Amino acid sequence: MSSSALSPAAWLRGSRRPTWLTDPKVLRTEVLAGLVVALALIPEAISFSIIAGVDPAIGLFASFTMAVTISVVGGRPAMISAATGAVALVIAPLNREYGFGYLVAAVILAGVIQIALGALGVAKLLRFVPRSVMVGFVNSLAILVFMAQVPEMTDVPWPAYPLLAAGLALLVFFPRVSRAVPAPLVSIVALTVITVAAGIAVPTVGDKGDLPSALPVPGLPDVPFTLETLTTIAPYALAMALVGLMESLMTAKLVDDITDTRSSKTRESVGQGVANIVTGFFGGMGGCAMIGQTMINVRVSGARTRLSTFLAGAFLMVLCIVFGPVVSDIPMAALVGVMVMVSVATFDWHSIAPKTLRRMPTGEIVVMVVTVVCVVATGNLAIGVVVGSVTAMVIFAKRVAHLAEVTAVGDPDGTRVVYRVTGELFFASSNDLVGRFDYSTGADTVVIDLSAAHIWDASSVAALDAIENKYAQRGKTVEITGLNEPSARIHKTLSGELAGNG
Numbered sequence: 001m002s003s004s005a006l007s008p009a010a011w012l013r014g015s016r017r018p019t020w021l022t023d024p025k026v027l028r029t030e031v032l033a034g035l036v037v038a039l040a041l042i043p044e045a046i047s048f049s050i051i052a053g054v055d056p057a058i059g060l061f062a063s064f065t066m067a068v069t070i071s072v073v074g075g076r077p078a079m080i081s082a083a084t085g086a087v088a089l090v091i092a093p094l095n096r097e098y099g100f101g102y103l104v105a106a107v108i109l110a111g112v113i114q115i116a117l118g119a120l121g122v123a124k125l126l127r128f129v130p131r132s133v134m135v136g137f138v139n140s141l142a143i144l145v146f147m148a149q150v151p152e153m154t155d156v157p158w159p160a161y162p163l164l165a166a167g168l169a170l171l172v173f174f175p176r177v178s179r180a181v182p183a184p185l186v187s188i189v190a191l192t193v194i195t196v197a198a199g200i201a202v203p204t205v206g207d208k209g210d211l212p213s214a215l216p217v218p219g220l221p222d223v224p225f226t227l228e229t230l231t232t233i234a235p236y237a238l239a240m241a242l243v244g245l246m247e248s249l250m251t252a253k254l255v256d257d258i259t260d261t262r263s264s265k266t267r268e269s270v271g272q273g274v275a276n277i278v279t280g281f282f283g284g285m286g287g288c289a290m291i292g293q294t295m296i297n298v299r300v301s302g303a304r305t306r307l308s309t310f311l312a313g314a315f316l317m318v319l320c321i322v323f324g325p326v327v328s329d330i331p332m333a334a335l336v337g338v339m340v341m342v343s344v345a346t347f348d349w350h351s352i353a354p355k356t357l358r359r360m361p362t363g364e365i366v367v368m369v370v371t372v373v374c375v376v377a378t379g380n381l382a383i384g385v386v387v388g389s390v391t392a393m394v395i396f397a398k399r400v401a402h403l404a405e406v407t408a409v410g411d412p413d414g415t416r417v418v419y420r421v422t423g424e425l426f427f428a429s430s431n432d433l434v435g436r437f438d439y440s441t442g443a444d445t446v447v448i449d450l451s452a453a454h455i456w457d458a459s460s461v462a463a464l465d466a467i468e469n470k471y472a473q474r475g476k477t478v479e480i481t482g483l484n485e486p487s488a489r490i491h492k493t494l495s496g497e498l499a500g501n502g
Contacts, residue, residue: 020307028180033301034311036184036338037080037293041067041316042327043335044293045083046208052088052285053095054103056209059083060320061216062284067313069275071306075267076252078259078303080293080312081275085148086243086380087286094236101222102233107286108221109230109237111276114245118269126249126265132364133388135351136371137250140384142347143376145292149336149343152203160202160333163191167337182301184338191334192326205335206328211320216282241273244288246382248272251289255298291381295342363395397428404429404453406436416445422452425460433463439470446471451482461494 020027041063049059063082070081095103170187195202223229252268276286297303319327350356370391375384404423468478483491
């Protein structure tokens with residue numbers, strides 16, 4: 001296990017010191033990455049607060065508490081969790097109809113649900129997400145990140161466009177000069193200095209909303225603690241918990257692939273719940289993993305440890321409370337440039353290359369496209385992943401269903417006939433199994449050889465029972481042979497017990 005994945009207890013025991021304590025280069029990378037992410041979090045958190053219908057400070061508080069808490073209790077080092085648009089969309093109707101107190105209560109309950117789901121092993125469901133869905137997930141999040149920048153590039157004063165172009169140029173070419181300082185930080189500082197010094201009137205971070213001037217204070221949600229309140233917030237809390245876990249676990253898997261390391265998805269699930277509970281008690285709007293900011297942290301800035309995540313939250317509050325006036329002057333064009341580069345770097349261009357598409361099975365391409373279309377159409381990554389996974393399963397079931405074959409082998413003396421069945425027998429492949437046999441055969445004994453097949457479900461057992469019944473009605477004996485142990489077990493348990501199989 002790498003030092004970046006050490007538990008807090010291990011840190012306190014000092015059994016293995018994290019790399020940023022022993023390597024100054026790693027420390028510099030983590031600190032600068034945290035600063036860049038904090039700067040990028042401010043306008044995002046404010047925007048998501050507007051979506052949820054709450055004060056901008058609420059989103060900023062949520063980003064602060066989520067990032068700091070998850071840096072300790074999360075399972076994926078260097079991943080950024082904060083206020084997100086997906087969560088904001090889920091809880092906005094609750095806030096609009098019942099008020100902010102109910103929103104906070106729902107955030108806390110969502111955290112409890114996430115802990116329960118994590119403890120029950122919901123993270124294991126991630127193994128059922130096919131690679132084509134993962135590619136679609138990555139490409140769709142890149143598209144969403146880019147689309148989120150479009151409003152910031154339309155109907156703005158013309159100087160914003162040269163600033164954006166200059167920012168993109170710095171992001172592309174500065175790493176070729178030096179990697180000691182992250183290019184996004186250089187771009188943000190340089191464009192801010194230019195706009196302030198030259199007095200250029202362009203949209204700034206301050207135009208998004210007022211920044212908080214003090215730290216959040218913990219407290220209980222202002223709601224009646226009754227069963228009626230619970231039934232009101234429960235549907236929203238469940239939706240928030242599921243959406244948050246889906247995005248967080250998918251993002252964690254993406255970071256695993258980028259960094260070529262493994263992380264505990266169960267710990268991440270529980271950690272997300274703990275972070276949301278803490279956020280709720282501090283009056284935040286809740287959140288989950290942020291894909292764009294995580295890509296800035298991991299892919300663009302090169303961060304790999306929990307320190308960058310912690311500092312992203314800590315710097316966020318310092319920037320708002322101590323350096324609020326300076327941060328308010330940052331031109332949005334600088335942050336838009338950073339996010340555009342993130343979207344370009346995140347998109348899997350290899351997946352849409354003509355050479356790749358020619359070799360890729362049609363079903364895989366369909367699943368990827370369905371995932372992207374669903375995500376872009378709904379703006380919800382979780383919906384796209386679910387629909388894409390279901391599509392992949394349907395295509396797989398259809399493909400496997402055609403692999404079940406029945407071959408007849410006649411006996412020389414004409415007293416018996418052997419049918420050799422090959423392939424996977426489940427509901428899709430066993431539906432037409434009954435029609436594969438010749439019931440008018442003159443042989444007295446019919447042997448069904450399943451040594452090259454596997455029984456997966458009750459539908460297959462029912463089909464075999466139906467075949468036996470049809471032969472029995474014609475006075476013929478059926479012998480089923482070659483069952484492997486799992487197939488024999490399910491056949492013995494269910495055979496003759498399924499109604500309507502004759």
